[in-house]
Amino acid sequence: MELWYTEEHTDNVRFSIKVKEHLYHGESEFQKIDFFDSQEFGKFFTLDGLMMVNEKDEFVYHDMIVHVPMATNPDIKNVLVIGGGDGGTVRELTRYPNVEKIDMVEIDEKVVRLSEEYLPITASKLNDPRVSLYFEDGVAFVDGLESAYDLIIVDSTDPIGPGEGLFSKAFYDNCYRALTEDGILVNQHESPYYERDAREMKRAHSKIKKLFNVSKVYQFHMPTYPSGHWLFGFASKKYDPLKDAKLDEWNKLGLKTKYYNTEIHKGSFALPSFVRDMLEEV
Ligand code: SAM
Numbered sequence: 117m118e119l120w121y122t123e124e125h126t127d128n129v130r131f132s133i134k135v136k137e138h139l140y141h142g143e144s145e146f147q148k149i150d151f152f153d154s155q156e157f158g159k160f161f162t163l164d165g166l167m168m169v170n171e172k173d174e175f176v177y178h179d180m181i182v183h184v185p186m187a188t189n190p191d192i193k194n195v196l197v198i199g200g201g202d203g204g205t206v207r208e209l210t211r212y213p214n215v216e217k218i219d220m221v222e223i224d225e226k227v228v229r230l231s232e233e234y235l236p237i238t239a240s241k242l243n244d245p246r247v248s249l250y251f252e253d254g255v256a257f258v259d260g261l262e263s264a265y266d267l268i269i270v271d272s273t274d275p276i277g278p279g280e281g282l283f284s285k286a287f288y289d290n291c292y293r294a295l296t297e298d299g300i301l302v303n304q305h306e307s308p309y310y311e312r313d314a315r316e317m318k319r320a321h322s323k324i325k326k327l328f329n330v331s332k333v334y335q336f337h338m339p340t341y342p343s344g345h346w347l348f349g350f351a352s353k354k355y356d357p358l359k360d361a362k363l364d365e366w367n368k369l370g371l372k373t374k375y376y377n378t379e380i381h382k383g384s385f386a387l388p389s390f391v392r393d394m395l396e397e398v
Contacts, residue, residue, distance in 0.1 A: 121152055121160075123167060125342035126310050133157055133340075139234055144226040146278045151234045157340065159234055161202070163227070163273055167340045169202045171237055178238070179376035180336040180384065181348055182208035185267050185300045187366035187381055188350075188357045190214065192266040196294070198254035198282060199304075200271030201227030203239035210241040211371055218247045219265075223278050225251040255281035261294035268295060270303035275316050283316065285323045292327050298354040305333055308391040309343035317347060322398035324351045332357060333395060334384040336375070347391075358385055 119135040133154050140151040151161045158171030169177075182205055186192060193216045197205050201222040209218050220242075222228055228249065231239040242249065250257060254270070268291050273279035281287055282303075291301050305320055307313040317333075325331040328351035338346040350357050363378040387395070 121154070121162070123162070123165060126312070129310070129342075131340070131342070133160070140230060142226070144224050146224045147273075149224075149226060149230060151230060159237075160340075161227075161230070161235065164277060166274065168273070169204060169231075169235065169238060170340055171235070173339050174202075174204050174238055175374045176336055176338055177346075178204035178208045179373050180334070180380075181205055181269055181271060181302055181304075183366070183371075183373060183376040184334060184348070184350065184357060184381055184384070185269070185302050186212060187363055187378065188352075188355050188361045189266070189298065189300060190362050190365050190369070192300070193217065194265045194296075195219070195267045195269065196221065196258075196265040198257070198268065198270045198272065199223075199279070200269070202231045202235055203228070203242045205269055205271045206244070206247055207238060207241040210244045210246065212369075216246060218244070219250060220247060221250045221252055221254045221257045223251070223253050253278070253281070255284070255287050255290075258287065258290040258294045261290065263296045263299075264294050266296050266299055268299070268301045270301070272304045274306070275320075283320050283323075288323050288327055292353075295353060299352065300355060301328070301349070301351045303349045303351075305347040305349040307341065307343055307346050308388075308394055309345045313342060314394060318394055318398045320349060321395055324349055325398070327351070329353055330356050332385055333387065333391070335387060335391070336384060350385075358382060 122132045160170030197220040272282040275283035306317040330352040
């Protein structure tokens with residue numbers, strides 16, 4: 117008998133992975149959590165039936181969410197990660213000796229504890245002395261903060277369930293205030309390809325664009341997310357990720373990465389025409 121994990125990418129499209137073992141199934145206060153093992157993608161976990169992280173392509177997502185802002189301003193010292201319970205974003209941040217403080221605010225402690233058990237590949241650096249974990253709603257956490265962080269990374273689920281507030285205007289307003297005068301906000305920005313994801317992408321972009329001096333979108337290739345074509349938002353009070361990026365400085369750090377490099381940095385902001393049109397529409 118064969119066991120397959122199947123995710124509906126749209127009402128008419130499904131994506132399936134053959135499963136070796138269903139390692140865990142449970143429900144937290146916030147969401148359904150499942151961990152699987154598979155031949156093709158190694159271990160992976162889903163929240164409410166949606167792929168979050170797997171051993172095979174997590175490097176793409178975590179390289180791009182961290183190294184693009186860090187190469188734009190290598191002087192970043194204080195970082196806030198919202199969501200990111202698997203620990204992959206924190207793992208990449210801890211590779212920078214200059215970073216002094218990493219606060220991670222994850223609503224669901226269960227995601228962190230299970231990732232520590234099943235996905236040490238991403239969760240291995242959560243005990244770095246610079247890291248503080250807060251098990252709270254990221255929306256409430258940023259409310260009232262002022263000039264506290266050089267970089268905020270929103271490593272969130274989709275805008276349904278607990279992640280919904282992380283796509284709201286009030287949340288982006290609070291992130292703006294919580295950032296220093298040269299602060300950068302990077303957020304999980306959905307996908308331009310299928311209609312539902314594209315709608316969320318446009319909604320997020322229209323809100324962020326009104327607030328920040330610089331508001332751009334960059335892309336990466338994520339095999340296990342719907343369509344494989346995924347985006348992050350890059351917003352900043354000061355830095356343009358192309359004109360101001362310190363790419364030579366970043367290369368001198370000598371960090372070995374599997375997806376990110378400084379050519380990808382530049383290329384990822386070059387968007388297909390249909391995506392540019394969508395972003396201009398909003
Ligand atoms: N790479 C993933 C993706 O895009 O599918 C996201 C990774 S991470 C697992 C997302 C995390 O965001 C989840 O663990 C979830 O519990 C957390 N999260 C959702 N809403 C949140 C909120 N309001 N505050 C803090 N964390 C939240």
